[in-house]
Amino acid sequence: MSLVVLLLLALASASAARPAAEADVVAAAEAALDGVWADAEVRVVRLSGGAADAAPPLRVRFSEAAPRGRVSAEVETQTADGWESAGWAFLEVAVFEPAPVLTADVSRGEAVADAVRIERVETTALRDVLSADALDATDWTAARSLRAGTVLTTRLVEAPAAAERGDALRVRYERGAVTVTLACEARERGSVGETVRARCAATGATAHVRLTAPGAGDWAGSL
Numbered sequence: 001m002s003l004v005v006l007l008l009l010a011l012a013s014a015s016a017a018r019p020a021a022e023a024d025v026v027a028a029a030e031a032a033l034d035g036v037w038a039d040a041e042v043r044v045v046r047l048s049g050g051a052a053d054a055a056p057p058l059r060v061r062f063s064e065a066a067p068r069g070r071v072s073a074e075v076e077t078q079t080a081d082g083w084e085s086a087g088w089a090f091l092e093v094a095v096f097e098p099a100p101v102l103t104a105d106v107s108r109g110e111a112v113a114d115a116v117r118i119e120r121v122e123t124t125a126l127r128d129v130l131s132a133d134a135l136d137a138t139d140w141t142a143a144r145s146l147r148a149g150t151v152l153t154t155r156l157v158e159a160p161a162a163a164e165r166g167d168a169l170r171v172r173y174e175r176g177a178v179t180v181t182l183a184c185e186a187r188e189r190g191s192v193g194e195t196v197r198a199r200c201a202a203t204g205a206t207a208h209v210r211l212t213a214p215g216a217g218d219w220a221g222s223l
Contacts, residue, residue, distance in 0.1 A: 021052045025075060025089050028058040032073075036066055039096040039120070050087030051075040059083055060091075068095045068124050097123045100135050100152045106142045112157060113139065121151050128154040159191035162211040169198050171209050173219040182219070184209065195220055 022044040029042040054077040061074045070092050077086040099121040106115050116135065123129050130140070130152040140157040150156065163169055163186040171182045182200045190196035190211050198209040198217070209217040 021047065021054070024054075024056045024058050025051065025060065025091075028056075028075070029060040029062075029073065029089070029091055029093075032060045032062060033067070033093065037068075037093075037095050040068075041094045041096070043092045043094070044089060045070060045092055046090040047075070048087035048089070050085075051089050052087070054086035058086070060089065067091075067093050069093060093124070094122055095124045096120050097129060098132060099123060099126075099129045100132065102146055102148050102150045102152065104148050106146045108144050109141050111139060111141050112146075112152065115148075116152065123151070126151060126153060130154055130157060159193075160214075161189050162192045162194075162214045163196060163198075163217075164189050167215065169209060170216045171198060171200065171207070171219055172217070197223065 025044055025047060026042045030040065033040050033042070054075060057078050059076040059078070061076065062071060063073070064071060067073070070090065073089050073091055075086045075089050076083040078084075097120075098118050100112075100116040101119045101121060102112065102115055103117055104115045106112055113135070118132050121129075134154075135152070138159050140152075140159060143156055143158045146152075146156060165186055165188050167186045169184045169186050171184045173180050173182055182202060184198040184200040184207070186209075187197040187199060187206065192211050192213060195208050195210045196217075197206055199206045206223045208220040208223065210220045211217040
């Protein structure tokens with residue numbers, strides 16, 4: 001048999017073995033991610049020679065507690081003496097979550113509740129995705145004009161305003177056993193739970209006010 005034929009057979013053998021090696025690494029990586037991500041998929045970008053040749057069972061150890069995107073990891077193989085390093089793997093971890101996705105275009109300030117559905121979405125590169133529970137808890141409006149198909153994050157929506165700039169506010173001020181209600185004017189927009197600046201008519205002072213309801217809040221300190 002010629003040298004060329006032997007080389008072709010060797011290459012074919014290596015090519016056939018590689019998918020199996022990658023599948024073993026993927027299975028080990030997904031096992032390592034169990035309990036970290038509820039829904040994740042792993043793809044091999046590159047394996048070191050030792051990792052590609054390692055015999056299962058394998059174990060993958062990530063350096064990050066919650067790996068996502070392209071990450072490196074150590075591949076270990078089990079021997080009679082325990083787990084030993086076989087090499088490294090460069091992996092792509094895709095994270096999926098149920099997320100609200102717009103079904104229609106929405107204008108700035110328009111409610112989004114009637115124009116969303118929950119879908120399985122890859123959120124690997126997204127942060128602060130609006131959860132289904134948060135979506136149901138508040139009447140969110142679009143922070144800017146949004147197109148159908150947009151995955152909603154907390155940066156793209158706003159809670160209904162409890163105060164707009166210039167609105168009158170009833171501000172509760174407590175000091176010891178004394179509680180008084182002050183008439184103030186909001187100096188900026190805010191939602192329930194947020195703190196805004198407000199100017200009090202009686203004193204002329206500007207204070208921080210934590211909004212507790214539309215048009216109402218608690219004194220949170222002087223400026």
